[in-house]
Amino acid sequence: MNEQLLLDNIRGVLVRLEETIIFALIERAQFLANPIAYEANRFGQVTAGESLAGYLLHETEKIHARIRRYTSPDEHPFFSDLPAPILPPLRYDENPVLPHRINVNVALRNCYEREIIPFICRAGDDAQYGSTAVCDVACLQALSRRIHYGMFVAESKFREAPEDFTVPIRKRDEAALLALITDAAVEATVLRRVEGKVRTYCQELTGTVEQSRVDPRRLAEVYRRWIIPMTKAVEVEYLLQHPTA
Amino acid sequence: MNEQLLLDNIRGVLVRLEETIIFALIERAQFLANPIAYEANRFGQVTAGESLAGYLLHETEKIHARIRRYTSPDEHPFFSDLPAPILPPLRYDENPVLPHRINVNVALRNCYEREIIPFICRAGDDAQYGSTAVCDVACLQALSRRIHYGMFVAESKFREAPEDFTVPIRKRDEAALLALITDAAVEATVLRRVEGKVRTYCQELTGTVEQSRVDPRRLAEVYRRWIIPMTKAVEVEYLLQHPTA
Numbered sequence: 001m002n003e004q005l006l007l008d009n010i011r012g013v014l015v016r017l018e019e020t021i022i023f024a025l026i027e028r029a030q031f032l033a034n035p036i037a038y039e040a041n042r043f044g045q046v047t048a049g050e051s052l053a054g055y056l057l058h059e060t061e062k063i064h065a066r067i068r069r070y071t072s073p074d075e076h077p078f079f080s081d082l083p084a085p086i087l088p089p090l091r092y093d094e095n096p097v098l099p100h101r102i103n104v105n106v107a108l109r110n111c112y113e114r115e116i117i118p119f120i121c122r123a124g125d126d127a128q129y130g131s132t133a134v135c136d137v138a139c140l141q142a143l144s145r146r147i148h149y150g151m152f153v154a155e156s157k158f159r160e161a162p163e164d165f166t167v168p169i170r171k172r173d174e175a176a177l178l179a180l181i182t183d184a185a186v187e188a189t190v191l192r193r194v195e196g197k198v199r200t201y202c203q204e205l206t207g208t209v210e211q212s213r214v215d216p217r218r219l220a221e222v223y224r225r226w227i228i229p230m231t232k233a234v235e236v237e238y239l240l241q242h243p244t245a
Numbered sequence: 246m247n248e249q250l251l252l253d254n255i256r257g258v259l260v261r262l263e264e265t266i267i268f269a270l271i272e273r274a275q276f277l278a279n280p281i282a283y284e285a286n287r288f289g290q291v292t293a294g295e296s297l298a299g300y301l302l303h304e305t306e307k308i309h310a311r312i313r314r315y316t317s318p319d320e321h322p323f324f325s326d327l328p329a330p331i332l333p334p335l336r337y338d339e340n341p342v343l344p345h346r347i348n349v350n351v352a353l354r355n356c357y358e359r360e361i362i363p364f365i366c367r368a369g370d371d372a373q374y375g376s377t378a379v380c381d382v383a384c385l386q387a388l389s390r391r392i393h394y395g396m397f398v399a400e401s402k403f404r405e406a407p408e409d410f411t412v413p414i415r416k417r418d419e420a421a422l423l424a425l426i427t428d429a430a431v432e433a434t435v436l437r438r439v440e441g442k443v444r445t446y447c448q449e450l451t452g453t454v455e456q457s458r459v460d461p462r463r464l465a466e467v468y469r470r471w472i473i474p475m476t477k478a479v480e481v482e483y484l485l486q487h488p489t490a
């Protein structure tokens with residue numbers, strides 16, 4: 001099996017991404033919620049109808065598209081009107097690991113702005129809109145990578161026992177698929193490990209001005225409430241559309 | 246005294262930046278040195294004479310300039326041809342904390358590409374030029390913020406005892422200034438703390454594919470060899486040009 005589909009390798013990547021996600025969330029939670037940064041058209045013509053956060057995300061994706069970010073099988077853009085790469089293609093496409101792909105970034109961005117931000121940030125406006133938007137891009141890129149990794153998880157589970165998946169996929173039985181892909185022991189391990197990492201990092205930050213702004217329990221809770229369920233939703237949605245079932 | 250000049254607050258910011266820097270260096274060290282990413286004109290017309298890493302840095306700074314990043318007193322761009330902000334100005338400039346500023350980013354970028362990269366990354370080319378350039382931007386932005394914070398450190402020390410500084414500044418006595426700003430005990434504390442953090446993070450990452458690529462001792466050594474000396478060089482250079490000495 002392709003090494004990107006070995007569950008041990010996938011879990012290694014997801015463990016590695018925990019640092020990136022936790023760290024990005026801690027950085028964002030230094031600032032207040034700053035709802036103005038998410039209001040469309042709040043900062044004039046230049047943002048072309050987007051919010052400030054959306055503008056920065058879009059402009060960042062345009063640049064990253066030029067350096068080939070979204071040709072990678074584990075990267076998914078939030079915007080669809082991106083320029084072509086200036087780098088020659090890598091060999092990803094000769095034998096793609098995933099027979100198809102889905103993109104749930106629109107839902108992810110909504111969830112992030114409307115639920116996760118008010119959950120991890122104290123309410124209010126500290127005028128640090130640029131800094132919060134920079135943090136938002138880092139958070140969204142890391143969350144998107146994590147959540148879309150669900151496709152590799154799902155494909156790996158599917159290939160291990162395709163016969164288990166065929167009937168629920170044909171019946172579009174989402175509950176049965178969710179039961180098939182759910183491993184409660186692995187989820188409990190992830191949550192314990194994330195809580196430990198969050199505690200460690202917040203401890204390391206003790207004594208700084210910003211530290212008091214971050215609530216470690218809330219950061220760990222983001223995994224329980226959003227990241228794990230969204231990853232599983234990607235797995236189910238990916239399987240439902242699986243071309244070989 | 247302005248709160249940005251209280252040494253305790255400055256040290257709090259520098260402690261906080263250690264996580265950002267260590268984490269950015271760990272991310273970069275996942276990839277090989279990839280010298281091609283630093284060769285000017287290697288990837289065609291679009292990069293306008295720059296290397297791929299320089300192109301990404303430049304494009305990122307253009308966007309960040311639009312969202313007001315470089316109006317902040319603790320942010321310094323690597324490029325000078327940046328567009329005006331689309332956000333209204335904050336009140337930084339009404340009563341600037343620093344009477345003057347210097348920018349050592351050209352030297353920092355040279356040092357980063359020619360010395361730090363070959364030191365923390367294994368030699369070779371893994372074709373991940375886009376990913377390495379994204380990591381480079383994160384590293385350079387964090388290093389630049391840390392090193393230019395030397396101006397706040399120097400201004401704070403200057404205001405505590407301006408009479409100590411006046412003669413060495415007028416004589417342009419760099420060695421005397423270096424002796425005045427050096428606190429060996431604080432440096433030893435920083436190095437111990439950084440080594441501890443690097444060990445903690447690399448431990449957290451145990452078991453992943455990438456982990457084996459990062460040498461924790463080398464990451465901590467970056468502080469000893471480059472970050473602390475460059476910060477002190479900024480302090481000395483800042484003091485040498487101090488308008489009120």
